[in-house]
Amino acid sequence: MYQSILFVLVSAVSVYFFARNLAKIRRNILLGKDLDLTDQPGLRLKTMLKVAFGQTKMTSRPIPAFFHFIVYVGFVLINIEVLEILMDGIFGTHRVFAALGPVYNIAIGFFEILAALVTIACVVFLSRRFIYKLQRLNAPELKGFPTKDAAGILIVEIILMGALLKMNACDQILQARNVAHYIQAGSFPVSQFLVPFFDTWTSESLVIMERIFWWFHILGIFAFMNYLPFSKHFHIILAFPNTYYSSLKAKGELNNMASVTQEVQLMLDPSAATPPGYTAPSSFGVKDVQDLTWKNLLDAYSCTECGRCTSMCPQNLTGKLLSPRKIMMDTRDRLEEVGRNIDKNGSFEPDNKNLHSYISEEELWACNTCNACVEACPININPMEIIVEMRRYKVMEESAAPSSLNNMFANLENNQAPWQFSPSDRGNWMQDLN
Amino acid sequence: MTTEFKVHTLAELAAQGKEAEMLFWVGCAGSFDERAQKITKAVAKLLHKAGVQFAVLGTEESCTGDPAKRAGNEFLFQMMAMQNISVLNGYQVKKIVTACPHCFNTIKNEYPALDGHYEVLHHTTLLNQLLGEGRLKIEGGAFKGKRITYHDSCYLGRANEVYEAPRALIEKLDAALVEMKHSKAQGLCCGAGGAQMFKEAEQGKQEVNMMRATEMLETGSSTVAAACPFCMTMLRDGIKNNNKEQEVQVLDVAELIANAMDL
Numbered sequence: 001m002y003q004s005i006l007f008v009l010v011s012a013v014s015v016y017f018f019a020r021n022l023a024k025i026r027r028n029i030l031l032g033k034d035l036d037l038t039d040q041p042g043l044r045l046k047t048m049l050k051v052a053f054g055q056t057k058m059t060s061r062p063i064p065a066f067f068h069f070i071v072y073v074g075f076v077l078i079n080i081e082v083l084e085i086l087m088d089g090i091f092g093t094h095r096v097f098a099a100l101g102p103v104y105n106i107a108i109g110f111f112e113i114l115a116a117l118v119t120i121a122c123v124v125f126l127s128r129r130f131i132y133k134l135q136r137l138n139a140p141e142l143k144g145f146p147t148k149d150a151a152g153i154l155i156v157e158i159i160l161m162g163a164l165l166k167m168n169a170c171d172q173i174l175q176a177r178n179v180a181h182y183i184q185a186g187s188f189p190v191s192q193f194l195v196p197f198f199d200t201w202t203s204e205s206l207v208i209m210e211r212i213f214w215w216f217h218i219l220g221i222f223a224f225m226n227y228l229p230f231s232k233h234f235h236i237i238l239a240f241p242n243t244y245y246s247s248l249k250a251k252g253e254l255n256n257m258a259s260v261t262q263e264v265q266l267m268l269d270p271s272a273a274t275p276p277g278y279t280a281p282s283s284f285g286v287k288d289v290q291d292l293t294w295k296n297l298l299d300a301y302s303c304t305e306c307g308r309c310t311s312m313c314p315q316n317l318t319g320k321l322l323s324p325r326k327i328m329m330d331t332r333d334r335l336e337e338v339g340r341n342i343d344k345n346g347s348f349e350p351d352n353k354n355l356h357s358y359i360s361e362e363e364l365w366a367c368n369t370c371n372a373c374v375e376a377c378p379i380n381i382n383p384m385e386i387i388v389e390m391r392r393y394k395v396m397e398e399s400a401a402p403s404s405l406n407n408m409f410a411n412l413e414n415n416q417a418p419w420q421f422s423p424s425d426r427g428n429w430m431q432d433l434n
Numbered sequence: 435m436t437t438e439f440k441v442h443t444l445a446e447l448a449a450q451g452k453e454a455e456m457l458f459w460v461g462c463a464g465s466f467d468e469r470a471q472k473i474t475k476a477v478a479k480l481l482h483k484a485g486v487q488f489a490v491l492g493t494e495e496s497c498t499g500d501p502a503k504r505a506g507n508e509f510l511f512q513m514m515a516m517q518n519i520s521v522l523n524g525y526q527v528k529k530i531v532t533a534c535p536h537c538f539n540t541i542k543n544e545y546p547a548l549d550g551h552y553e554v555l556h557h558t559t560l561l562n563q564l565l566g567e568g569r570l571k572i573e574g575g576a577f578k579g580k581r582i583t584y585h586d587s588c589y590l591g592r593a594n595e596v597y598e599a600p601r602a603l604i605e606k607l608d609a610a611l612v613e614m615k616h617s618k619a620q621g622l623c624c625g626a627g628g629a630q631m632f633k634e635a636e637q638g639k640q641e642v643n644m645m646r647a648t649e650m651l652e653t654g655s656s657t658v659a660a661a662c663p664f665c666m667t668m669l670r671d672g673i674k675n676n677n678k679e680q681e682v683q684v685l686d687v688a689e690l691i692a693n694a695m696d697l
Contacts, residue, residue, distance in 0.1 A: 429474055
């Protein structure tokens with residue numbers, strides 16, 4: 001009884017804080033500019049099923065794809081058991097789904113195998129990061145919190161899986177001893193090997209241990225849930241909406257700025273009347289996160305910091321400062337900072353910073369706009385769009401392009417070509433076709 | 435050798451009351467860059483050989499605005515785009531072929547929102563169609579059995595998912611197509627895109643085209659096929675800086691076909 005009350009209280013508090021943080025993130029994402037991405041719902045659903053559920057873009061790297069798939073399936077399926085834990089916790093029952101009979105036994109057996117595989121996968125991931133030191137997982141932008149974030153979750157995952165298996169080990173001994181409350185249910189292909197460690201214990205101690213592991217498992221899950229909004233692991237939720245709202249356009253297409261179209265039309269045709277309700281645009285391009293679209297901001301919260309983008313970036317591969325992953329991490333960091341500013345002041349108070357305080361010109365001007373990062377992202381994040389939007393701000397608001405690019409602009413204006421050739425020579429090649 | 439022919443401009447045709455089957459959009463590199471002019475001529479010869487009634491804009495053509503747009507100068511881009519669109523719409527152009535993936539991408543994807551609606555083809559797609567229709571014929575020729583590697587242009591490949599047309603053309607030469615370490619959707623940029631062509635690279639370990647040159651040389655191919663005049667410049671520089679210009683030649687897919695057809 002006490003356990004049930006305590007459990008309901010703990011669950012309510014966890015859900016409350018989780019919901020509050022979700023609402024905050026939603027508010028932060030909606031600080032971005034409007035963008036209508038509701039067209040073609042069928043195609044969007046298909047993209048989400050393929051890319052997020054089916055993880056099709058992971059397959060280009062088979063080893064991490066395989067282990068990630070295990071953790072993913074483990075996470076989704078073991079959560080069915082969490083449902084049972086929730087019900088047992090609330091109603092004071094034990095293994096309430098055991099009524100399902102043989103299906104239950106198979107399910108529990110399957111979860112045990114998954115738990116073991118997930119543990120192995122987490123060990124593999126840790127060793128890739130810390131023993132084999134894969135370059136992708138040891139880049140400069142991962143120093144500090146991002147690395148602790150990655151390692152922490154892997155270790156907690158291993159401990160949680162361990163708690164689940166040890167709980168089952170105690171449970172099956174109690175079942176075998178016909179201790180009241182511990183009904184005969186489940187199959188234990190993995191935890192049976194842990195039985196020898198607990199076999200000599202008294203039933204009273206085993207009940208206590210079983211309860212401890214049970215509480216540890218569920219508290220761990222609540223803690224994980226509440227940690228998600230602060231972590232790269234938030235992708236386990238946002239990967240789905242993020243792929244649903246993927247761009248359906250050709251990757252090569254950059255948006256045409258409508259505000260510029262209006263201005264250029266007025267400029268090319270001075271006699272044109274300004275349309276009713278015309279207001280001159282206040283600024284062009286992206287200065288701070290609020291100037292990005294909500295999709296860019298959703299991208300930032302969805303990023304798992306896996307670095308596939310950076311590992312395919314031609315500029316990063318050749319040792320330049322630019323890293324598409326860092327663009328996404330900086331965007332999220334700045335957005336969080338703006339969010340905290342709003343929490344504190346009620347509305348955003350200028351803080352003498354903007355997204356350009358995080359992302360340098362050296363990074364912005366290095367981009368080849370080659371779309372390798374966009375192609376590489378397993379959940380369709382687009383770092384390139386943010387780079388181009390920030391270049392727009394540099395050029396159109398600050399006239400701060402590198403001088404060689406300013407020369408190119410001047411050539412375009414004067415010669416209609418990026419080089420200093422005379423427009424009248426454009427057809428010269430036709431004179432001699434051989 | 436082909437019989438002499440003349441490339442007409444849309445203005446000349448209009449003066450004679452004639453129309454063209456399609457416009458050949460040459461692009462700035464194809465018009466001015468000496469090396470790229472050879473690609474332009476190869477395309478023109480192939481179109482002529484296939485009996486395509488094409489014309490060019492000549493001095494009425496101007497940059498699509500792509501490098502301005504990628505460098506963040508949306509004003510300049512849209513000014514150039516609108517002027518181009520008014521010329522194209524003035525001639526009632528319906529179909530455009532271009533040998534430049536950047537022009538291709540911009541006219542195809544970014545002009546429609548500014549009221550420029552055309553069917554746009556990259557020359558590799560068109561050449562493939564012409565071969566399929568029997569309007570062009572290749573007989574093995576000089577590249578039979580030779581190792582050729584193909585460099586995907588970002589703006590043709592990833593940007594517009596044209597991966598197969600250029601490869602199909604190379605295979606029609608009876609050549610052995612060898613893929614590089616990075617190819618198709620995983621292709622590695624030549625280093626020119628995003629207006630990098632017009633500026634110095636940022637500080638790093640290596641130039642992008644040198645890295646790509648290493649991948650090209652690793653295939654052991656004597657010929658590298660390209661499909662973009664900017665890639666052409668970068669790849670040739672990369673090969674040259676490796677002192678391999680005697681052993682490895684970089685040719686546009688159109689040049690390969692034209693060579694094989696003795697044009």
